[in-house]
Amino acid sequence: MTDSAKPTLLVVDGHSLAYRAFFALPVDNFSTKDGQHTNGIYGFLSMLINLIKAEKPTHLAVAFDTSRQSFRTREYTEYKANRSESPSEFKGQIPLLQDCLAAMSIQVLAKEDFEADDILATLATQGAEQGYDVLVCSGDRDTIQLVNDDITLLYPNVQGVSQLKRYDRQAVIDRYGVPPEQYPDIAALVGETSDNLPGVPKVGEKTAVKWLTQFGSLDELLANADKVTGVVGNNLREHLDDVTRNRRLNRLLTDVELPVTVADLEVQPMDAQEVRDIFARLEFKTLIPRVAELAGIEQQMAAVSSAAAQLAPVAEQLDGPALAAWLTGTTGDVAITFVVQGGLPSRVGVATSGAAAEADWSAEVAAFIAPWLASDAPKVFNDAKPQVKALARAGAALGGLAFDTSVAGWLLKPSFPDKTLADLVDRYLDEKLPEADPTQLVPETEGATPGQLSWYTLRVSEALRAELAPSVASVLTDIELPTLTTLADMELAGVSVSHDKLSGFSSELGARADGIAQEAYATIGREVNLGSPKQLQEVLFEELQLPKTRKTKTGYSTDAAVLADLQEQAPHPFLDQLLQHREATKLRQIIESLDSAIAADGRIRTTYVQTGSQTGRLSSTDPNLQNIPVRTEESRRIRAAFEVGEGYETLLTADYSQIEMRIMAHLSEDPGLVEAFNSGEDLHRFVGARVFAVEPADVTSAMRTKVKAMSYGLVYGLSAFGLSKQLRIEQSEAKQLMMEYFARFGAVRDYLRSSVEQARIDGYTETIFGRRRPFPDLASPNRVLRENAERAALNAPIQGSAADIMKIALFHIHDEFAREGLGSRVLMQIHDELVVEVAPGEWDAAERIVRERMGDAASLSVPLDVQIGRGANWDEAAH
């Protein structure tokens, strides 16, 4: 144990220990789902956490080498020259480890031309001089020389880094037979193979210790080398230069100039949010609580100096008239929170920067504050949509929606998964939102009241506003908030779905699936669970001995593409039966989940998640109405069950044709592509004519298929390999196709290249309307990560701009329906398609509004083409 009265300095060699951890832990068990290996990072951090917990250092730093070059390699070019290239799986782990350490507020030190151990030596020496207990943690034996009464070395044992051996002065003597300061003399004589420093042949530790004891010092030994007898004596005399060179090189520098002093290394409280972010990214689930435990200790240590969090004001409990008076007396932003119970408001809380008030929701309260609620007075919400819906159900109108902290938080950082108020308070205010512990019957801590929630919401909104770039702020105000109220109305409306149509179809499919299953069992002579990929692998690749397919993490793939491939290579009736069984059960499962989602009034109400995507798209859950089958004739029977509701005349569907390619044409300003869209010719026919140098009329369907796949693939960053795979053509032909394509539409390639380059510089991509998506991985040294980020960055402005355009069209239509007093309403949004329920007698008006507002949602250098259909159900309306 270290003397508790003295401060403790812990200095760690990051590179050498991470490298040991890398070899100690199986790389396969430690990689993220996007392919980043993390075993070295994990092992190092795990060790460091244990170390901090055990030693409780007051001062801490981790040192790294900057490269393999240092003053030692300049002095002796062979130094460490025998070291093989570090494995590719290790590359990229060091920068990420440094990011982790930065998030943990741990000082990371590195200096050009010096090795990490020189930095350790310098800090350790300074620390010892200044009265610290010093712990040096390194995997390099040269650091043994640093040990003295104040400096202890922690050295990993052979198994890895989980156990460290303590070397104080006595331990060094016990182990090596000499005091620490003489250890380098031994090393110089024996040599160090890992550093490529040959020593005296046939001389090991024992001989070296004997000599040193005999002569007193290395200098004496070298001066009296002629007195050493035997073969080893000859060897010594022949290798005097090597020994002096070794001794020169293994001396650690204790006077490296550093930008910090030991005092600067005082342990700092860590930013729990930052730590959680990067650990989550590296998928270190078990490390998070371990670090949190440490952070708790540190926060206690740091509590004295850190500013106390502001205390939420106690909310005044008001009645209707008093609340109305309170609200009309405010100017500027007011944050408001409705507690929603059973879909209706139950309490309301409001806050300005200095005060908060709240009331139980009642008809009286509603009546008194209705004018203010409906007014343009600016209102700030956190996660407004469910509250807007509750208000609508209660018959209250809402105006002046000025800010939504959860939407703003998402715009700022779309990759951040949780957007609750507590998350935002933690992240942007660095405070804790008071929350009642739900596991306690009588919670020890009170949760925040609605007025206090509003007070936090307002403060979070101010912090967010300060961080929002102007273009992103305008996306919030001009696109997201109007979309939010539109979505609330769409969710409330729901869509009418016929239970009768669904249930009949479901039993039909169930019977069919059972029949196919029986046939399949007969084919292979036993019953298996056709839904179990694991059992299927046994059947396909072991019992039926079919050729092995694409590898997955746990074995071999049995997905539809693979089965279709197999059917060609090695036809077997089981394959077809399996595919058919999958199709039938999948359809039935979709039908069942839809059917069970039909409410008493015959309608399905989805929830559109406005903050769920990275690109700006919506998503739909409970149930997902954005992935209802459409491709096969049979699956369209499901769409036919989506019907016009009672009291309405017909459904209208409207979709943008090729919106992403049009955006590509606009952004790239490719003359050929722009002309294609302005010519009125079928896009793929036009492109096919150019690529294959034929007349548009002579474009065959095979040509059209190819350029169509190419065009769509472009938007996703498709490679020649992927294109060849999809089109089932040779890779060389795919390459040729891409060459021809880019020869005719070169500006497209130029645009795609430059947009990724710009993103690398900016760190984010931007849509036409200024929505941003950060891409830190564009700078990653890890190829897999970087290339994934490049494809996503290629796609983000295109998919995102399309999402922006559709949102604008959507709320324009919604608002114009309302303004013109129409009963027609938008029910669904499926990325590039809208489904509208048209009220009796309103077809012409609705059709005009939809067509116009979708057409003029954005002004691009190519027209936005809108296809409109009409029918009693979704399937019919699609034609």
Next chain:
DNA sequence: TGAGACACGTA
């Protein structure tokens, strides 16, 4: 009970 893997539906 929960998480991960797999498969598959959509734009």
Next chain:
DNA sequence: CGTACGTGTCTCAA
């Protein structure tokens, strides 16, 4: 070795 989503099932570990 093609972007963006959500859901259901199976499987294994806790």
